[in-house]
Amino acid sequence: MNKYLCSFALSALVLAACGKKEEAPAAVAAPAPVASAPAAPANTEEKVLNIYNWPDYIPEGMVAAFEKETGIKVNYDTFETNEALHAKLVAGNTGYDLVVPGTVFAKPQIEGGLLQPLDKSKLKNLGNLDPALLATMTKADPDNKHLVPWAWSFTTVGVNKTKVEKALGGMPMPENAWDLVFNPKYTAKLKSCGIAYLDSPTEILPAALHYIGKDAYSNSNDDYKEAAGMLAKVRKDVRLFSSTMIDDIAGGKACAVVGWAGDINIAANRAKENGSKDVIEALLPSTGALIFIDSIAMPKDAKHPNNAHAFIDFYLRPENAAQIANEMNYNTGNKAAVDKIKPEIAGNKSIFVETEYFGKMIPPSSFSNEAREAMANAYNAFKKGK
Known part of the structure; x- marks a missing residue:
């Protein structure tokens, strides 16, 4: 969005298919057996995911859609303040696989080893995120190793x-x-x-x-x-x-x-x-x-990391990230979601802040x-x- 906080220009992704010209078979001896590539490791975790998020902070139907697609049962609890979440992380044995801290609290949580790094190889939709927002988040999370933006306001x-x-x-x-x-x-x-x-x-x-x-x-x-x-x-x-x-x-x-x-x-x-x-x-x-920027993160004691990554990647799909703006009135850092946001939401200056005003705001x-x-x-x- 040229007039808003971040530049959300969408890139075109070109997929090229290549074929192999068919040739007449030559009379040769049977080839030696070729070892097959190792199969991707199966997700052997139990089909459970425990999430700890703020109240009124997830689009209606998103959890149900994830459960239907993956067969993973989501247990969803809420907290009222960053202080409450921080106290639970410090105490340890949280019982949660995903939490949503504000970046103001995430920095000491990362430095204190309370959050574990994400495996970016399991997040194929990570490229949908806006680089400008990710750059802002490096103040709390150098190299963007631990946090993925959920929403900001x-x-x-x-x-x-x-x-x-x-x-x-x-x-x-x-x-x-x-x-x-x-x-x-x-x-x-x-x-x-x-x-x-x-x-x-x-x-x-x-x-x-x-x-x-x-x-x-x-x-x-x-x-x-x-x-x-x-x-x-x-x-x-x-x-x-x-x-x-x-x-x-x-x-x-x-x-x-x-x-x-x-x-x-x-x-x-x-x-x-x-x-x-x-x-x-x-x-x-x-x-x-x-x-403020709220982010998805994995506690150090997450027992279902594969399921956690699956949920994060599900959320990073453009159609799902757009719901944060369309239904929840929060801005999303997902640049691929921009064309799916309703015009009346995109035009609300208290959701998508204009560049002139953003210069006055405190990061x-x-x-x-x-x-x-x-x-x-x-x-x-x-x-x-x-």
């Missing part, structure tokens, strides 16, 4: 525009959408219709740091103290720390949120399906939003262990109102 401000405008009265919307959730001038008014934050320190503190002009992925304790001071000023106005953001927005529990653009778009569609006429949208703050990075501790302390104190 960004952390931003979402609003029920109908309710927000009513709550603000005659006050105009701010130029910078982050003001709606971080500036007491606006939060004091919006608390009447509900402000919700994602219940995760690694989602809220980077956004808060960015808002006060600091590095969103700072490793400075002083920066976290300053961000905590800013957050303390709006604590009384925050209604929810949400792990069910889609339902909270669609169900009217919150009119302004710090959330994921993909989930905000899902909530907008769900609200319409439920008969609501309110306008729900993911905003593009003037100072930029925070990009994912990672934190030191000390920064994670400082972040957790700041977040817990903020959440408790201390």
Whole structure:
């Protein structure tokens, strides 16, 4: 997509068939027996695959289609935050063959040996992925050995525009959408219709740091103290720390949120399906939003690696990757899927970000262990109102 984040020009694949001219048989002695090529090793794993993913993050029918094609039974569990997944990986003996960490967490997971390298020879559809996105992911996964992109989006401000405008009265919307959730001038008014934050320190503190002009992925304790001071000023106005953001927005529990653009778009569609006429949208703050990339990876203790590779390759088919955008409102890094994406989805600037705005956005990075501790302390104190 020439106007969007990555160049998704599709290459033509030319297949040439070659034949052998038939000749009259010569009167020669019978040839010596030729050893046949060794057969590919059979998949002797039990027909089971255990997946651990985020809620509302897989197209309807994809698991059933994989099971029907392969005969592999999929056990599918969900987690709410990167912190929850990370704790399970650190504890070991996860019981899962595939997990979907954000790249912010994947870097220390790779460095700590919690994820195992993928066998690229088993991923024939790997070439469908966009090189630009893979290059971005090398910050977390050098040489792209461990991760395959599942979907990407960004952390931003979402609003029920109908309710927000009513709550603000005659006050105009701010130029910078982050003001709606971080500036007491606006939060004091919006608390009447509900402000919700994602219940995760690694989602809220980077956004808060960015808002006060600091590095969103700072490793400075002083920066976290300053961000905590800013957050303390709006604590009384925050209604929810949400792990069910889609339902909270669609169900009217919150009119302004710090959330994921993909989930905000899902909530907008769900609200319409439920008969609501309110306008729900993911905003593009003037100072930029925070990009995240979620990736498929194999835990070090995966017991069904062949089945895991089979599922990844199944997902990398263009028609399957396109469903992430068409059904889930998340961007896909699969360049071969572009022509299968609905025009109204491809034209949504909060899904496929235009190049001019992308320059303002904050790419994912990672934190030191000390920064994670400082972040957790700041977040817990903020959440408790201390």
